Amino acid sequence: DRFCPACNAPLKRIGEEFVRRELVFIPAKLKVIEYYSVSYECPECSKRGLSVIKKGKDGKPHLLYGMASxxxxxxxxxxxxxxxxxxxxxxxxxxxxxxxxxxxxxxxxxxxxxxxxxxxxxxxxxxxxxxxxxxxxxxxxxxxxxxxxxxxxxxxxxxxxxxxxxxxxxxxxxxxxxxxxxxxxxxxxxxxxxxxxxxxxxxxxxxxxxxxxxxWAHIRRYLVDAVPKGKNLDYGQPAVQGILYIDRLFRLEETIKAKSTTFDSLKKARLEKEVPVIEGFLSWLDMQKPTRGSRMDKAVTYIQNRRSYLMTYLEDGRCSFSxxxxxxxxxxxxxxxxxxxxxxxxxxxxxxxxxxxxxxxxxxxxxxxxxxxxxxxxxxxxxxxxxxxxxxxxxxxxxxxxxxxxxxxxxxx
Structure with missing residues (x-):
């Protein structure tokens, strides 16, 4: 293949071109390492009836539990x-x-x-x-x-x-x-x-x-569970209305965190932009009269029981939203x-x-x-x-x- 098809003269290398790259997997291999300790005895002391023996160490004592590295x-x-x-x-x-x-x-x-x-x-x-x-x-x-x-x-x-x-x-x-x-x-x-x-x-x-x-992610989850099947885009559904408030808060959180350079600026932006949304959400919550025992009733009860915690994260920019x-x-x-x-x-x-x-x-x-x-x-x-x-x-x-x-x-x- 390295001879000229026209005159049969040897071809001269003039360069190379990258063709492809392959990932090669090399299977693991197991090795068994055996450690030996050599003992030494003093021959002179042995002649006099004394037994002076020194036992060598492998330099790295094995302290793990089990015969494994x-x-x-x-x-x-x-x-x-x-x-x-x-x-x-x-x-x-x-x-x-x-x-x-x-x-x-x-x-x-x-x-x-x-x-x-x-x-x-x-x-x-x-x-x-x-x-x-x-x-x-x-x-x-x-x-x-x-x-x-x-x-x-x-x-x-x-x-x-x-x-x-x-x-x-x-x-x-x-x-x-x-x-x-x-x-x-x-x-x-x-x-x-x-x-x-x-x-x-x-x-x-x-x-x-x-x-x-x-x-707030858990609160949203309860409202999502309360939306009737196939009614996710029905804004007349109370649960969907509540989700819209919370989705607005999540979008604000994402925007504020992207722009804030300090925790103080994060706190300030939250107070300015998110408090009105939360107040609107709480007003909406107070107007809800769900059927007793329904999923919406369960969601409203869950949120009302945690009402005192809903705005705690606003106290410090280091607090988490979810x-x-x-x-x-x-x-x-x-x-x-x-x-x-x-x-x-x-x-x-x-x-x-x-x-x-x-x-x-x-x-x-x-x-x-x-x-x-x-x-x-x-x-x-x-x-x-x-x-x-x-x-x-x-x-x-x-x-x-x-x-x-x-x-x-x-x-x-």
Whole structure:
């Protein structure tokens, strides 16, 4: 092909042209690394009947629970809590690579290592959250099969607590509890003083020093449910009229946030532009006389019960207008729940809360999830570390971000 078709002379290279680019997948490989410790004896002392022996070390003591590396344990966590792949499917996946790792083994890896090395970071994140003035919360059902004194069908809960929109580093924490009692929120948020954005659940009212703010997205949702089928554009429907007010508020929020450069300017713009809309909405609300027991009646009751919270967000530009951030943060758990369905034990549920926290913290702070989990398992934070030392391992730390970025680049080479 490199000869002239006319005279058969060798062709001379004169340039090149880009044709295409292909993405090549390189399957994972498993390695088994064996560590040996060499022992030494003093021959001279041995002649005199003395036994002087020194045993060498491998230089990197293995402190993880289970005969697996930090990267292997982190991969199991990443697959379940980031990719929603249950242990039973991971077990089959490991067999494809030639390793027989049971789901029970993987569960023990996650439970023991997360409690030993992630829990100190979890508690540190919680302390940092309680220092903030703006927090958000949500909760969703969870089934745990073997809770002491409870039936397998009993409904447990996974709570989500996170920082608000105050401009600080994002903090996201999950908490498992057997019930939905408001005391769980009181216990977790003990010491918090500030604005708390959540849905309409009255259990949050028990948090003593929290000032409730109402979620306008939830209010809109109740009105949407009250619109008769096929009547979404019928402006004669009371529910549709209410939705128009709230949609106007959402558009104003979007515009104001795009133009505001400070929280003070945001507050000022809200007071100027949104207060008239809210007053019009409340006037409309007072005129509603829905049929008792109807969906519209349920919506009006829901809104009236939260009337005192509707304008709380106007007090500070850092307050959130809706609880959408919390719902977005708890969604990875609800997606995972559809795949793995339930937790077997309370220890497994608690481990899930801790690992989900680390996963979502990594996402929220823009670092690679797998490498951050591996990083923590290698650094092995513990209860004896001070908050200053734990801060050096947090995903918002610039040194941590630089290290994880380097790891990602090296893994892609």
């Amino acid at each position: 930090a990267g292997t344990v982190a991969w199991v966590m990443y697959q379940k809590f980031c990719n929603s792949l249950p242990y039973c499917r991971q077990e089959k996946d490991w067999k494809q690579y030639g390793a027989s790792i049971t789901r029970a083994t993987m569960a023990n890896w996650v439970i023991l290592n997360s409690d030993a090395f992630f829990r100190p970071m979890y508690e540190y994140f919680r302390r940092k959250l309680l220092e903030r003035e703006f927090a958000m919360a949500d909760e969703t059902p969870l089934q745990v099969l073997h809770e002491p004194g409870r039936r397998a069908q009993s409904k447990s809960y996974m709570w989500l607590f996170r920082s608000g929109e105050d401009g600080g580093v994002p903090i996201i924490l999950y908490k498992y509890s057997e019930t939905r009692a408001g005391d769980n929120a009181v216990e977790f948020l003990q010491g918090f003083k500030g604005y708390l954005m959540c849905d309409g659940y009255s259990g949050y009212n028990k948090v003593p020093d929290a000032k409730r703010t109402a979620c 609880n959408n951030l919390s719902e977005n943060a708890i969604r990875p758990f609800t997606v995972g729940r559809k795949n793995w369905l339930f937790c077997d034990t309370p220890n497994g549920a608690q481990a899930s809360a801790i690992v989900y926290t680390m996963v979502e913290m990594a996402k929220a702070n823009g670092v690679n999830v797998y490498h951050y989990l591996t990083y923590l398992l290698e650094k092995q934070p513990n209860d004896s570390m001070s908050d200053e030392e734990l801060d050096q391992l947090a995903p918002w730390n610039e040194d941590v971000k630089a290290e994880l970025k380097r790891l990602v680049e090296n893994s892609n080479e």
